[in-house]
Amino acid sequence: xxxxxxxxxxxATIDTPQAGGKKKVWKGLKQILQTDKxxxxxxxxxxxxxxxxxxxxxxxxxxxxxxxxxxxxTDPTTKLHYHNAEEYSTVKQxxxxxxxxxxxxxxxxxxxx
Amino acid sequence: MNFIELKDLKLTPHVIQKYPPPKHAxxxxxxxxxxxxxxxxxxxxxxxxxxxxxxxxxxxxxxILPTQIGNDIVNIEGIRHQLRTQxxxxxxxxxxxxEQIFDYIFGHLGVNTDSCxxxxxxxxxxxxxxxxxxxxxxELLFECYDVPSICYAFDSICSLRRNKVSKDVLIVSFGxxxxxVIPVLNHKVIHTKVRRLNVGGFNMIxxxxxxxxxxxxxxxxxxxxxKMEDLLKNHCQVSEDYMEDLKKWANADFYDQxxxxxxxxxxxxxxxxxxxxxxxKRRELSKKLVEITTxxxxxxxxxxxxxxxxxxxxxxxxxxxxxxxxxxxxxDNNLENKNELEKLMISVKTRADRSRIKLSQxxxxxxxxxxxxxxxxxxxxxxxxxxxxxxKKKRSxxxxxxxxxxxxxxxxxxxxxxxxxxxxxxxxxxxxxEKGTDDFGMRxxxxxxxxxxxxxxxxxxxxxxEKLIEFEDVLRHYDPNYxxxxxxxxxxxxxYHQLHIGLETMRTPELLFQPSMMGxxxxxxxxxxxxxxxxxxxxxxLRLANGVFITGGCGxxxxxxxxxxxxxxxxxxxxxxxxxxxxxxxSLDAWYGLRDLGRRSNLKDFSFTKNDYYEKGxxxxxxxxxxxLYFKTPVVVxxxxxxxx
Numbered sequence: 001x002x003x004x005x006x007x008x009x010x011x012a013t014i015d016t017p018q019a020g021g022k023k024k025v026w027k028g029l030k031q032i033l034q035t036d037k038x039x040x041x042x043x044x045x046x047x048x049x050x051x052x053x054x055x056x057x058x059x060x061x062x063x064x065x066x067x068x069x070x071x072x073x074t075d076p077t078t079k080l081h082y083h084n085a086e087e088y089s090t091v092k093q094x095x096x097x098x099x100x101x102x103x104x105x106x107x108x109x110x111x112x113x
Numbered sequence: 114m115n116f117i118e119l120k121d122l123k124l125t126p127h128v129i130q131k132y133p134p135p136k137h138a139x140x141x142x143x144x145x146x147x148x149x150x151x152x153x154x155x156x157x158x159x160x161x162x163x164x165x166x167x168x169x170x171x172x173x174x175x176x177i178l179p180t181q182i183g184n185d186i187v188n189i190e191g192i193r194h195q196l197r198t199q200x201x202x203x204x205x206x207x208x209x210x211x212e213q214i215f216d217y218i219f220g221h222l223g224v225n226t227d228s229c230x231x232x233x234x235x236x237x238x239x240x241x242x243x244x245x246x247x248x249x250x251x252e253l254l255f256e257c258y259d260v261p262s263i264c265y266a267f268d269s270i271c272s273l274r275r276n277k278v279s280k281d282v283l284i285v286s287f288g289x290x291x292x293x294v295i296p297v298l299n300h301k302v303i304h305t306k307v308r309r310l311n312v313g314g315f316n317m318i319x320x321x322x323x324x325x326x327x328x329x330x331x332x333x334x335x336x337x338x339x340k341m342e343d344l345l346k347n348h349c350q351v352s353e354d355y356m357e358d359l360k361k362w363a364n365a366d367f368y369d370q371x372x373x374x375x376x377x378x379x380x381x382x383x384x385x386x387x388x389x390x391x392x393x394k395r396r397e398l399s400k401k402l403v404e405i406t407t408x409x410x411x412x413x414x415x416x417x418x419x420x421x422x423x424x425x426x427x428x429x430x431x432x433x434x435x436x437x438x439x440x441x442x443x444x445d446n447n448l449e450n451k452n453e454l455e456k457l458m459i460s461v462k463t464r465a466d467r468s469r470i471k472l473s474q475x476x477x478x479x480x481x482x483x484x485x486x487x488x489x490x491x492x493x494x495x496x497x498x499x500x501x502x503x504x505k506k507k508r509s510x511x512x513x514x515x516x517x518x519x520x521x522x523x524x525x526x527x528x529x530x531x532x533x534x535x536x537x538x539x540x541x542x543x544x545x546x547e548k549g550t551d552d553f554g555m556r557x558x559x560x561x562x563x564x565x566x567x568x569x570x571x572x573x574x575x576x577x578x579e580k581l582i583e584f585e586d587v588l589r590h591y592d593p594n595y596x597x598x599x600x601x602x603x604x605x606x607x608x609y610h611q612l613h614i615g616l617e618t619m620r621t622p623e624l625l626f627q628p629s630m631m632g633x634x635x636x637x638x639x640x641x642x643x644x645x646x647x648x649x650x651x652x653x654x655l656r657l658a659n660g661v662f663i664t665g666g667c668g669x670x671x672x673x674x675x676x677x678x679x680x681x682x683x684x685x686x687x688x689x690x691x692x693x694x695x696x697x698x699x700s701l702d703a704w705y706g707l708r709d710l711g712r713r714s715n716l717k718d719f720s721f722t723k724n725d726y727y728e729k730g731x732x733x734x735x736x737x738x739x740x741x742l743y744f745k746t747p748v749v750v751x752x753x754x755x756x757x758x
Contacts, residue, residue, distance in 0.1 A: 005221055011228045011259050014252070015209050019186065026208060027199035032243045036746075045744040046749075048241045049202070051309040054644055056636040060629030067330075068620040069363050070356070083363070093516060096524050101327045105320065107632010 026081040066090060079103060115373045115461070115612075122339030124184040125726025129159040134224030139233040139711035141257045142218060143268055143704040146200040147314060147666055148291035149183070150704040151218050154235065154711030155182060159704050161221060167213050168195045182217040188249040190337045192293055202311070203239040203290045208249045212257060219258065229259035233720055235711040237703060240293055246747045248732040257724050262720040264710065266739040269295060270302065272664040274739070278694045281656035283645070285638065287667035287699075289314045292625065292638060294645045296657055304742055306648045308642050310337055312628050314667040321349075321621040329612060335377045336612075344614065345621060348373065351672035352619040353679055355626070370614045377608035406716045409470050417465040424458045430628050488590045489583075508584040511577050536566050538707075622670050626680075637682035646684070658685055664696040664703070709738065 062073040064083040071081035139154040150159040163183035199210035269286035279756040283297040292310040324343040430439040628636040721735040736743040
């Protein structure tokens with residue numbers, strides 16, 4: 001860091017370049033949790049991962065991807081949920097990127113295909 | 114009709130505070146993943162709040178611009194992609210960014226002491242903050258800023274202390290990345306039974322942003338994250354009964370009454386002229402031309418008449434016999450002799466006469482050369498209505514075909530689509546044929562495969578385009594409801610540039626209750642509260658249910674309290690009471706609570722010093738009833754064995 005951005009109240013900076021001029025890489029939350037998980041924590045310890053909620057025990061309700069209304073139907077080709085015939089005609093005309101976008105929003109974009 | 118206005122996020126730079134503050138003042142920072150709130154323990158209110166953002170140019174050569182931090186960021190919508198935060202979810206992980214944030218904080222507090230920040234620090238941290246993260250935070254504060262002591266505390270507990278709720282509380286803290294459900298019995302946090310839902314304001318903003326983008330792909334540019342945040346903050350509400358509200362929204366009248374509209378800026382476009390208007394315009398033009406020619410003729414006639422009069426006067430001189438004057442007059446008018454004068458007089462006279470005749474006739478309109486094209490004649494043996502219907506159907510068929518081809522073309526252009534992959538599969542299948550067994554081309558159908566994999570045959574055919582024009586011509590003449598497609602599209606009208614926001618305002622906060630809507634398998638808040646309550650005895654459950662406390666910035670949705678009440682009613686035993694409290698200021702109470710902690714005379718009982726840090730290890734911190742418990746990171750088993758040996 002250059003001199004001008006170094007305020008007077010600072011004694012040091014953690015942004016010192018590492019050996020070999022490499023930039024310091026900060027562990028992401030996932031990595032930190034992964035490391036923590038490997039450790040033999042005592043029974044009573046409260047860790048970030050131990051606070052995770054249980055999975056939902058209710059089946060996910062089906063809502064129309066387009067309008068958000070209750071969706072009794074699913075379009076077999078695009079896999080989009082829809083509310084009624086009118087919505088179905090919209091679904092049919094949606095370009096690929098929009099159908100993919102709707103599926104991704106619902107977390108339903110399949111890895112295959 | 115409800116028009117609403119969405120505002121972009123605008124940051125105004127903070128002033129640098131006066132320094133030093135009253136003696137022994139501690140720095141109080143509520144370091145949230147959404148916003149950082151900063152002040153002295155002696156302040157009445159937070160001195161400044163800012164989004165925990167830094168903007169840093171990615172490319173080396175763009176580094177000329179200094180890194181912008183917090184509210185010093187100008188044009189935040191323009192550099193969204195450059196924004197970095199020190200947070201990963203609700204945990205600080207990127208300490209270089211945190212360092213820059215601290216520079217900003219201490220700088221704006223006006224700290225000017227040399228090589229140290231000589232104030233105790235009261236800092237919020239998340240529940241079960243990993244030791245790794247806390248250790249780096251302590252390291253940063255002690256090593257780089259040389260602060261005398263640090264006190265870590267929970268934002269939600271601090272917020273609770275600001276509000277008068279009973280001694281048994283179930284805190285539901287709505288944050289930017291998470292929702293925490295925290296049971297408190299006899300003022301003591303039951304750490305092992307705290308649970309966290311990984312959904313927050315961040316997810317909701319992104320959800321509604323994407324929803325609107327998908328709904329209005331043409332207005333992609335206008336849908337900024339800042340506007341969507343404004344939409345979420347000021348126009349969204351939690352539905353009390355989602356299923357019931359969905360039924361209401363399915364009703365067209367309800368939709369019309371409750372829809373909210375956003376008018377985007379647009380340039381007014383002149384609508385294309387209809388055939389009639391064009392004709393009218395042409396008529397006007399020809400009328401004007403006729404007027405001009407008439408006026409010109411009048412002028413010419415007047416000129417001719419004047420000239421004729423002069424010549425008659427000269428001729429009169431001749432008749433009178435005044436030869437001298439006559440010769441002089443001829444000379445003045447550039448005439449040679451008497452014959453020439455006579456000739457000229459005749460020609461002027463005939464010209465004037467002709468003009469007079471023309472002017473006496475009514476102006477002849479310029480003949481309309483462009484006559485309306487003849488109406489197409491319906492084929493014999495069919496009524497016009499049936500014919501129109503038939504043509505309409507044919508037309509929509511062609512449109513559908515065109516649409517399909519357009520879609521296929523688009524799909525083929527991308528790699529990861531079913532159409533493109535099917536094509537690749539066929540191609541690789543064709544190429545795969547082993548030697549000797551290749552009988553490709555034996556059957557005529559073999560060649561059809563080239564039609565399938567060809568990209569070229571997808572262009573719209575000429576014949577179809579001609580047919581389409583023909584059909585449209587027919588409809589224009591016989592179908593009263595026919596709208597010209599160029600007019601019907603409505604581009605350039607105010608309506609075209611309107612966003613309709615309906616169910617989205619309820620659908621988005623519903624994520625908190627049904628995370629499955631965004632593909633998460635986690636239990637929603639209602640279910641999670643029930644799960645946490647079930648870990649207690651029936652008597653404790655009743656005590657907790659009577660002290661449900663809502664706090665956190667995202668806890669401010671209208672209807673949230675009512676919805677939680679409905680959820681509690683559903684899960685609690687029949688006819689048992691429950692009570693819900695809402696924090697006085699869900700966003701800022703955490704800071705006020707932290708400040709109260711900083712004001713305590715026994716703050717040092719909640720803090721640990723630099724000496725502790727050196728003596729007891731970097732991950733050591735003082736635990737107390739308003740913060741995390743200290744669990745030493747276990748050392749790996751191998752080392753233990755060696756130690757015992």
